[in-house]
């Protein structure tokens with residue numbers, strides 16, 4: 001490459017959509033310290049917080065969702081959409097971008113169209129087993145179509161896995177090398193909990209899940225008799241957990257840690273013996289790479305999308321699947337506690353989870369991006 005690398009990275013919405021973008025940006029920055037990396041996002045997505053926090057330049061473009069039913073919005077859609085494409089094209093030209101890397105979502109569609117208009121290489125990554133609309137459209141003219149999972153139906157797709165953030169890759173490497181215990185003690189000191197107690201991590205993904213929160217709140221008096229629970233509830237969703245915590249015996253209350261949103265998931269993963277979670281692509285891939293046994297409770301909407309995300313790791317024996325409707329306090333007491341308290345079963349699950357976890361996705365996707373730019 002003669003001129004310094006400049007790329008526009010498009011992806012936004014939830015942390016599940018933004019984190020792979022951040023992982024790839026960090027790897028590009030590591031390889032090309034003088035690269036100009038510009039992320040595109042909307043002001044309402046979580047990217048508005050996460051992208052600047054990662055030290056990356058973020059440019060806003062208007063959010064142009066497709067109306068779900070006929071309305072006045074539909075009439076103005078083409079004008080608003082074309083304006084968004086023009087905005088992106090202006091940003092591309094201003095930063096001298098040599099290519100666009102897209103991770104799907106609202107922000108991606110105008111970026112993909114701008115790439116086509118300006119004849120720039122487009123590299124797409126689809127996180128989920130079922131591709132979203134933006135990536136289905138963009139894949140038609142993309143130079144590279146990469147996916148997390150093997151059977152994602154996109155033309156010309158190659159599976160690379162899901163790019164994971166560096167602290168999670170480092171913890172996965174530590175776990176694989178048998179250094180997980182040291183990481184656990186360091187994380188316990190940082191979080192302020194006992195490293196010796198069996199630890200259950202609960203999370204509903206980046207947005208939190210009310211049904212998981214309620215089932216855990218309803219059974220926490222039993223759970224804390226067996227070990228400790230770190231419960232990440234999601235923003236604005238602490239109420240049930242805090243109420244349940246206030247009703248615990250004072251002597252056991254410290255065994256129930258309630259966190260609204262975690263900025264240090266790698267530390268919480270380092271502490272966990274088992275995880276109760278939604279099955280967003282991010283959580284599934286992180287837990288598999290880390291070799292963490294999990295009970296997956298897929299989000300009960302979207303054509304079974306999240307159940308598909310968890311399919312491979314569950315089929316391998318690294319996780320257990322439970323329907324959202326079946327997840328109750330008594331289900332946890334009858335099923336999750338015995339599993340959590342069975343070191344042999346957890347050891348088998350750790351090996352099985354790791355067997356399907358991919359650790360090199362960030363590097364592989366970055367290689368593909370660089371190759372596509374050099375080729376142009």
Ligand SMILES: CC(=O)N[C@H]1[C@@H](OP(=O)(O)OP(=O)(O)OC[C@H]2O[C@@H](n3ccc(=O)[nH]c3=O)[C@H](O)[C@@H]2O)O[C@H](CO)[C@@H](O)[C@@H]1O
Pocket residue numbers: 014015016017019127128203204205206207232234260261262263264265278279280281282283284286299305306309
């Ligand atoms: C409701 C919804 O739209 N869900 C989608 C969303 O889920 P969601 O945004 O929950 O995404 P994922 O499970 O993919 O990833 C969550 C990410 O957030 C991190 N994390 C989570 C909680 C927290 O407190 N702190 C934190 O850092 C996790 O470590 C992980 O990296 O994007 C995923 C990836 O496209 C999809 O598969 C999900 O179907």
